[in-house]
Amino acid sequence: MAVLNRVLVAGLPLVPKPIVYRFARRYVAGETLKQAVAQVRGLNGRGAMATLDVLGEEVKDRARAEAFTAECVRVLETISQEGIDSNLSIKPTMFGLEIDEAFCHENIERIVAAAKPRGNFVRIDMEDATTTDATLRIYRDLHARYGNVGCVLQAYMRRTLDDIDALPAEGANVRLCKGIYIEPRRIAWKGYETVRQNFVAALDKLLRKGVYVGIATHDEYLVCAADVLIDGYGLAPDRYEFQMLLGVDEELRDLLIERGHRMRIYTPYGREWYAYSMRRLRENPEIAGHVFRAAFGRS
Ligand SMILES: Cc1cc2nc3c(=O)[nH]c(=O)nc-3n(C[C@H](O)[C@H](O)[C@H](O)COP(=O)(O)OP(=O)(O)OC[C@H]3O[C@@H](n4cnc5c(N)ncnc54)[C@H](O)[C@@H]3O)c2cc1C
Numbered sequence: 080m081a082v083l084n085r086v087l088v089a090g091l092p093l094v095p096k097p098i099v100y101r102f103a104r105r106y107v108a109g110e111t112l113k114q115a116v117a118q119v120r121g122l123n124g125r126g127a128m129a130t131l132d133v134l135g136e137e138v139k140d141r142a143r144a145e146a147f148t149a150e151c152v153r154v155l156e157t158i159s160q161e162g163i164d165s166n167l168s169i170k171p172t173m174f175g176l177e178i179d180e181a182f183c184h185e186n187i188e189r190i191v192a193a194a195k196p197r198g199n200f201v202r203i204d205m206e207d208a209t210t211t212d213a214t215l216r217i218y219r220d221l222h223a224r225y226g227n228v229g230c231v232l233q234a235y236m237r238r239t240l241d242d243i244d245a246l247p248a249e250g251a252n253v254r255l256c257k258g259i260y261i262e263p264r265r266i267a268w269k270g271y272e273t274v275r276q277n278f279v280a281a282l283d284k285l286l287r288k289g290v291y292v293g294i295a296t297h298d299e300y301l302v303c304a305a306d307v308l309i310d311g312y313g314l315a316p317d318r319y320e321f322q323m324l325l326g327v328d329e330e331l332r333d334l335l336i337e338r339g340h341r342m343r344i345y346t347p348y349g350r351e352w353y354a355y356s357m358r359r360l361r362e363n364p365e366i367a368g369h370v371f372r373a374a375f376g377r378s
Pocket residue numbers: 203204205206231233254256257258259260295296297298299322323324327328344345358359360362363
């Protein structure tokens with residue numbers, strides 16, 4: 080069955096968009112900010128914080144990058160006005176990283192500056208390895224000048240333990256995840272267990288350094304390993320948080336909240352839901368199988 084589902088994943092682009100949307104709905108808060116706010120309110124009611132994400136990647140023209148920047152400022156204003164518990168996650172390539180690093184830096188600075196007086200926080204997501212150095216440069220500069228900004232490190236990258244050494248000495252806030260892009264073996268660990276091992280090593284190093292970590296995983300093995308480290312270091316619940324994607328393993332989410340851990344849900348919204356949802360569906364071949372069968376029948 081697993082093999083069949085993997086074959087079906089390859090055929091996902093053939094499925095009509097409305098059918099994909101029916102299954103993708105669990106991973107995206109909707110197309111509008113209003114829908115996203117309602118979703119965050121629901122999550123807050125269940126004891127979870129959120130991080131809102133305006134969907135979109137790899138912007139190639141300046142006007143679009145500026146429009147996304149304005150949308151993110153609007154998100155921050157709305158979070159304040161609505162009194163919901165959410166910060167904001169952003170992807171550098173949406174703000175022009177592939178056009179010009181300085182232009183991207185300026186756009187991200189506008190967003191971080193807009194968050195600052197509102198007491199909010201901006202997480203700069205990590206994209207593929209061609210963007211890592213520039214993303215960390217932008218992060219380090221804005222962290223030094225504003226403070227209310229965090230970065231992401233990916234456990235599959237061979238450089239991650241070294242990148243931890245180069246974090247700001249004070250007040251670093253890092254999301255640690257496995258990493259979602261397909262990278263060459265030269266720079267990325269490839270084995271499933273190897274990535275897990277590097278995740279635990281990186282988490283241990285971050286916690287020893289006193290970094291506030293967003294532990295972003297749905298892998299129960301890693302959740303358990305994190306629990307052991309948190310217990311071993313005697314960390315108070317305000318020194319770290321778990322993070323999960325909207326719509327993924329809600330049972331694990333609720334179990335962690337019940338155990339008194341802080342939990343933040345990555346809550347994407349926007350008209351560009353298709354690419355994001357396809358990535359989520361590819362990660363979950365069982366659901367991809369349902370999508371394909373809904374479109375083309377059981378045969
Ligand atoms: C809050 C958050 C932010 C992230 N930010 C980034 C980022 O900035 N850069 C980056 O490269 N990656 C990011 N990721 C993605 C991450 O790198 C992984 O690709 C993803 O989380 C899957 O890894 P996992 O640790 O959950 O382990 P896996 O081994 O992939 O999954 C563990 C279990 O969770 C289930 N699961 C995982 N994903 C799904 C899904 N989509 N649907 C249903 N079940 C699923 C699996 O079936 C499996 O049983 C982020 C992830 C999270 C949770």
